[in-house]
Amino acid sequence: MVCIRPLICLTLFMMGLFLMGCSGPSMKYKTPGAGGDLSTLAGASLTDKDIQKVLDRKPVAPFPAHLAVVRIQAPYYRSYMTESYGHGRYSVVTTKEIETDEHFEQLARLPMINSIAPLNQILIPANLESDKELRIAAANLHADLLLVYTLHTVFRVQDHDIGPLGIITLGFLPNHEAKVTSTASAVLFDVRTGFVYGLAESTAREKQMTTVWTSQDTVDESRIKAETRAFEQMLDEFKLTWKDIVEQYAASSR
Numbered sequence: 001m002v003c004i005r006p007l008i009c010l011t012l013f014m015m016g017l018f019l020m021g022c023s024g025p026s027m028k029y030k031t032p033g034a035g036g037d038l039s040t041l042a043g044a045s046l047t048d049k050d051i052q053k054v055l056d057r058k059p060v061a062p063f064p065a066h067l068a069v070v071r072i073q074a075p076y077y078r079s080y081m082t083e084s085y086g087h088g089r090y091s092v093v094t095t096k097e098i099e100t101d102e103h104f105e106q107l108a109r110l111p112m113i114n115s116i117a118p119l120n121q122i123l124i125p126a127n128l129e130s131d132k133e134l135r136i137a138a139a140n141l142h143a144d145l146l147l148v149y150t151l152h153t154v155f156r157v158q159d160h161d162i163g164p165l166g167i168i169t170l171g172f173l174p175n176h177e178a179k180v181t182s183t184a185s186a187v188l189f190d191v192r193t194g195f196v197y198g199l200a201e202s203t204a205r206e207k208q209m210t211t212v213w214t215s216q217d218t219v220d221e222s223r224i225k226a227e228t229r230a231f232e233q234m235l236d237e238f239k240l241t242w243k244d245i246v247e248q249y250a251a252s253s254r
Helices: 006-023 048-055 101-108 131-140 216-253
Strands: 028-030 065-073 091-093 113-118 145-157 160-162 167-169 177-190 196-209
Touching (some): 065 131, 131 177, 177 216, 196 216
Parallel strands (some): 065 113, 065 145
Antiparallel strands (some): 028 167, 065 091, 145 160, 145 177, 177 196
16 A cells, blocks of 8 residues: 555654654563672671670581572562562572572582582572571571572663663663673571671673663673672682681681
8 A cells, every 4th residue: 555645654653663662571671679688687787785696696517517508689589580589678589590500519619518509499488587597498408507699780871870670771772881780799607506607799890882782681691791700709709708717617616
């Protein structure tokens, strides 16, 4: 059919493209949720009357030790690839987004580590309020130590920060610099007492031009790269922390 009014047809066509860019599900990317608050688990937000209880905690884990590992995030965490489990002051992610078997094998090869086991949903309760729920889950695996880690990832386009669960509209972005910054943080607990043996943290960044972000997959690739590098660098930091822990506590546990 021949279009009699080319100007009207062109206008309708451009409006269609605009609506596709605004409402099409493939043209929007939602940033992931926030990281979990490790300071809450480690006792940093306790009231004065509880501080003495924290100070009274003692390291009693035997060495060589059995290590349990779990990732936590903010409540109701969701990313492009996965979502978390549980509710309360934090949630857990049991799906491996960035972690590989090699990452956990690196931990298993550390001196004074007998075995390593990730926690799963079968052992973890739905209501999560403190480190106690995770330590009980680890105890069910007969673990002596519990490594809890989290990832906090932030997107920035030009001078604009896009916070957790923010929306990035794709397809019509100007040629600006985009940065994805991820911080991986970890804390090591004594399963029996909740004593904190040490901390580890690292930050990594990925830079791209926004014109490359033409689909949800391409944006999420930047997130995965930043989070993977942050996680791997955090593991390197943890290895140094672990060396100090072994030197300080392993001999006294025998």
